Amino acid sequence: MQAQRYSYTAITLHWLLALLLAFQIALGQTLEGSNSPELFTRYQLHKSVGIAILLLSLARLAVRLATPRPPASEGPAWTRTLASIVHWLFYLVLILGPITGWLLVSTAKIQVPTLIFGVIPWPHLPVGHGWHEPAEAIHGVLARLAIALFALHIVGALRHQWLLGKPELQRMIPFARDKAVVAAIGALALIIGAFTVGKLVSPDRSRPTAEKRITPVVPASSAAPVVPAATEAEETPTAETVETTDASQPIADWTVASGGRLGFTARWNGEAVDGRFSRWRAAIRFSPDELAKSTISVTVDLASADTGDGQRDDSLRSSDFFDAGAHPNAVFTARDIRHLGGERYEARGTLDLRGASKPATLRFTLRIEGDRARVAGTARIDRTAFGVGQGEWAATDAIAAGVDIAFSFDATRPAS
Incomplete structure (x- = not known):
């Protein structure tokens, strides 16, 4: 046939x-x-x-x-x-x-x-x-x-x-x-x-990992629990590697240089998911000799969250997580800055996220050379305290409550 x-x-x-x-x-x-x-x-x-x-x-x-x-x-x-x-x-x-x-x-x-x-x-x-x-x-x-x-x-x-x-x-x-x-x-x-x-x-x-995972160096005496978080693949200054700087420093307004990084690490079913915010700004008025007058304010554009997966990033911006449409920014404000010894500091303040305002603390190392400063630090927040994760995502069996923050940047002040 x-x-x-x-x-x-x-x-x-x-x-x-x-x-x-x-x-x-x-x-x-x-x-x-x-x-x-x-x-x-x-x-x-x-x-x-x-x-x-x-x-x-x-x-x-x-x-x-x-x-x-x-x-x-x-x-x-x-x-x-x-x-x-x-x-x-x-x-x-x-x-x-x-x-x-x-x-x-x-x-x-x-x-x-x-x-x-x-x-x-x-x-x-x-x-x-x-x-x-x-x-x-x-x-x-x-x-x-x-x-x-x-x-x-x-x-x-x-x-x-x-x-x-x-x-x-x-x-x-x-x-x-x-x-x-x-x-x-x-x-x-x-x-x-x-x-x-x-x-x-x-x-x-x-899929290739979007970010390299580098463990930030955290001062040993820091009491806040931290876990490895994503940072830039460059050396983070610590108290042991930083030289002592001039102790007489007037308070000044610092300008954050481009190239800084604000990253986060969440744990999803035991697996680390690294991300970063590509848009954020900071208003820093600081002097190691005038800590009582020093202030820090950081504003983060939540819609700029980037984990290397477009669909996951869209989910983060949705009402189930950041609800970036109704609450476009997260704001950390610190007015209680303490010296922990050497080049180590602690900033206590409040974090406004998704319509909730809660206490938050970050620790950082600081190196000042002339009119230029290098800063790197970490913090941990409880996402559930801010309602980040609604419905089935509110439980912590899949996505852990603790989210680790890591940041590093350079800043400059007007020449003295």
């Missing part, structure tokens, strides 16, 4: 969908366990692949309806009816599956923005939360149905090819006109490979 082939457009869309569906089924089976950066990234990839499947399925359906296709294989009426049912159920699963997933994301209590493959923003559907549970139930049923249809489709194609002697594979596999066995083995290998990649892919680990 001479095979009547599908168009190359139909063949291309068919195999793209087959590989993506195999990958998506396997990836979906890994979306379990405690919240973690890796699980978060897997969900983002799952959403991206789902939208890709939706768009490709709509294109495949348009091709199916608009272009001629080979006639159905001969056989009993019940087999032709069953084949037709399987094909249309596939369209249902490939279109309705991603749509119900889209509904789940759009109606979730925690609104996480979607970026398709980390690049293209994808909007939420304008529907109420009442859609969430029905969408979740239907999505689960469609996932199981997809697995059954996938297996049935493969078995049916092989049955037609070898038990019934009908050249089904040559109709849909490129370059398989006279090599059905080789083509079948190659196609199955691709499907198994896509499934295996979906099981093993670890997008969070495969």
